[in-house]
Amino acid sequence: MQIDKISARLRLRNNWEAIDLGFSLARQWFLRLWLLWLVPATIVTALSLSLIDSVLLALVVAWWLQPLYERPLLHFLSRALFGEYPSVRRELRHYWQLVKPQLLVTILWRRFHPGRSFVEPVALLEGLKGKARSQRLSVLGLGTSGTAIWFGLLCWLFGRTLDGSQITLLYMLLPEELNLWFMENIASRLLSWQQGEDLHWLAALVWLTSTSLVAPFFIAGGFALYLSRRTRLEGWDIELxxxxxxxxxxxxxxxxxxxxxxxxxxxxxxxxxxxxxxxxxxxSKTPDLQADKTLAEEIAAQPEFGELETREVWRPIEKEKPKAERNWFEKLRGFFEWLEKVLPALGLFLKVVIVLLLVALIVWLIIRFTSWLDWLNLPGKGKRRKQTPPSSLFGLELGRESLPDDVAASALKLLENDHIREAISLLFRAALSHMVHHSELPISDSSTEGECLRLAERHRPASELGYFRRLTDTWLLLAYAHQPPSAEHTRELCQNWAQHYRDERSAESGSVS
Amino acid sequence: MIDTLRHYETPEGIELKLPLAGPAVRASAWLIDILIRSAIYLIAWWILSFLGKVGRGGFLLMAFLLEWFYPVVFEAIRGATPGKKVMGLLVCQDNGTPLSWSASLLRNLLRVVDFLPFFYGFGLLSTLLNRDFKRLGDLAAGTVVVYAPDKNSEKPLPEQKPLPPPYPLDLTEQQAITNFAERSSSFSDARARELASLLAPMTQAPAEKATNTLHGYAQWLRKGG
Incomplete structure (x- = not known):
């Protein structure tokens, strides 16, 4: 081992940083590490699936033998780190030699050590056995084995996350029509491990994919942890x-x-x-201080080091504050005393303000509420309030001044001059005017003929109503359908008008004039 | 040289080294946060269940806020959620400045995407693939998760009379000697001697005394003559 050929930076790292370095290593050589894991794993899985009838058992065997696929990765990493990159083919050719040392214990009880990627280098790279190995591990594992175990569990979780991700992604990418089929035929069967189906190939594929993706990181992370521990204990970084x-x-x-x-x-x-x-x-050579200083000034004067800038700004001349001699407690007490004096007056003031606000609110509410009533135009309530009678309805003038004194006579005269339309119009207008001004029906200026009739139905006696209805019908036919009534009918309307409206009208007109 | 540092040079020409944090330690921090949130949910459920329907509504509101804004607020204010704090992590912008509110909001609301398709499947793949261990939310917000700097990193040196080195040392050399002195107690004596003897041309001392000479240099470098 030549430390100066190492391709990772040696420095003191905490355990997690060391694992992160392992992740960087794994990413650096990911393709080779992945292939190194995948080739033996695929062979073993395929063999066990074809030899063993029970899918579950076959996959358990493939899973159990994981250390077999992991060891070449460790060997590769230990070489690659020092600048030697053995090819995948060469590693596979020497596969048996790489896997052989302490094989049995590795796949029996050491298999279940979650932090095995940290423990393995001692057996595989240092070749220690038995007591020497456990002593070495107790030194190396001081303050590190806990992290190594937790890291192993995390990697296992990462693998299961990727398992779930593959299945879920498959489900998400299927057309919606197949969702139910997928749930019934794939998801539920995968979860319940049904045997003797083609599905075990899918399960094996999913497991192989996710575990092969995680394995390089798991092994490299453990290896980097081992490396960092040795760097700390043996001062590799210092040696370098x-x-x-x-x-x-x-x-x-x-x-x-x-x-x-x-x-x-x-x-x-x-x-x-x-x-x-x-x-x-x-x-200890006496420094020439003056020369150094001028040199430093020369360098500092270069444009790279910025420039001096003079700015003038105005600032208030602050008055000297009288020194507060009382301590904070005195101040606080003074504040409370002041508060005590001020509070009653403040309270009274606030009370008045609140009462005023309340009164204003009530007044506002009354105004607001009554205007709403008006707006709602409720039939029963409109009577209660005096409404200004409309001056015109659907284009007809309703003012008393616009009507002749004897409406019926004027209408008859118009009829004789063959002005049927004007005659009917006059009658209807006068009737409406009468209802508005005399009977004080709550007719608003937006009412239609039909609404007037309905109001009359509610408020006027039956005799008058019958007449008004006939008049309205006649007017509607004439005005909108251009069907003039017969002269007979018009004459009859003119003659009967006075019966219903004249008496009051004349009495009123007397009072007016 | 493979390392997990992210280098950033400020406009003033200062090189910052951000020690990036990978998926394993971040997953641990996330699990701790999940535990904390679950504890809060349990307690809140127990208290709010006395309030009937109102309590249930309140619980749902609280769950919504906690699930979405727990990391946003903690990371924007303190730079780390409690879980990250426990694991010694810190979230910062790509250039090492503290996390802004908008970046915190962006990186944490995008957890939805990282969470797909199954418990951070995309997030895991992204952190494994990316050189800076960024998940998708980090990529979008321009943030990185780093190890929080160790506040009291200066360790005591072995007692020795300060001794000036025979010639000026550059920064890495000074660091190496100080480092050696700080960590001497964790080396075996033989290993310490072996290391010290590498500098024989400099110390000009016999192997037994070389260690002490180096300790003297370290004292001199830290405290002066």
Whole structure:
């Protein structure tokens, strides 16, 4: 082993950092490590599946023999780390030699050691057996074996995560129609380990894929842990650094000549004898402080080191604060005393403010609520409030001033002049005006003819209503369907109008005039 | 040279080395966090079950917040969830600066993607493949998980009279000698002598005294003459 050929940086690492270094190593040589694991594992799995009837048993055998596939990886890593890259083919050719040492114990009880990737190098690389091995392990494992075991369990979990991921991914990529089929025929059978089916090939494939992916990292992680432990115990990193230092020293000596070295040696010896330390090395040469300082200033003045900048800013001249002589407790007490004086007044003020706010809120609510009522236009409640009567409905003027004094007579006159439309319009208009102004029906200015009729139904006596309905129907036919009523019908309407509306109308008009 | 350091050079020309943390230690930290959260859920369920339906609603709300924002808040404020703290980890930006809120939010909300298809399957593959052990959330947010620096890394040196080295040493050489002195107690005597004898051309001392000479150099380097 030549430490200076090592291809990983040697430094002190904690256990987890060491494992991470192993992961980096595994990633570096992943393809070879993966093949090295996969080839024997595939052969053994295929053999056991074809030789053993029970799928479960066959897979258990393949799983049990894992150390057989792992050992070549360890060998490869231990070579690759020191700059020798054995090919996969060569490793496989020497397969039996790599696997043979302490084979039986490895696949019997050591098989179940979760941290076996950390323990294995002692047997395989150092070739220790029995008591020597356990002593070595107790030294190496101090403060590390716990991490190694936990790391082994984690790797096992990683493998199972990848198992689950493969199955789930398969399920996710299937068309939705096949989901049920997949659950019934694959997932449930994989979980219940049914035998004698083709499915065991799938199970073996899934297991081989995930375990082969994890194995290089597991072995490399354990190996790196072993390496880091030895680096710590044997100071490999220091050895490497010291060798480099010695090389540099040799070059120095060759350059400087032997005389200088001898002088340095004598001076050094003198220094060791005389106390206080006499000038012994280049360190003790009196430095030329002034020259150094000017040099440093010259360097600092170069543009790379930035430049000096002068800025002017305004700042308030702060007044000197009177020194607080009371301590914080006094201050606190003063604060509370002040609070005591202020609080009642503050309370009263807040009370008044709150009462005012409350009153304002109530007033606002009343206004708001009543306007809502108005907006809702509830039939029963509209009566309660005085509504301003609309001045016109669907384009018809309703003001009293716009109507003639004797509506029926004017209408008859219009009829005789063959203005049927105007006559009916006048009658209807006057009837509506009457209802709005005299009977005070709550008709809003957005009502339609039908709504007026419905209101009348609710509030007017039956006789008047019958007339109003006929009038409305006539008006609707005339106005919208352009079907003029017969002259007879119009005349009858004109004559009856006064019956229902005239009396009150004339009485009112008397009072108005 | 294979190593797990991420190098970053600041504009001032200072090289930062971030010791990256891999999937194994991060999985352990995640498991610890899961344990902590489960304990909180158990206690909360027990307390809130006295409140009937309201309690159940409150529990669901709490579970939502805890599941999504537990790592976001802890990593943004303290740089590490309790689990990471226990494992000595720290999350930071790619350039070594503290984690920003947006990066924390991004890397932790993307756990959904890393979690696919089965308990961090994609996240595991990503950390195994990526040179900086980044999972997908880290790639998106531009963050790395590193080992938190050791605060009291200076260890005592063996007592020895300070001795100036015969010629000026560069930084790595000074570090190597100090390192040797700090760790001497963990080497066997034979190994310590073997190591010290490698520097025979420098110490000019017999093998028995070489160790002490190096300790003297280390004292001188740390404390001065």
């Amino acid at each position: 650094a010291f060798r480099r230092m010695a090389n540099r020293q040799q070059k120095r000596a060759a350059n400087g000549g032997k005389a200088g070295a001898a002088l340095a040696l004598t001076l050094c010896l003198c220094g060791a004898l005389l106390a206080p330390p006499a000038p012994a090395s280049e360190y």
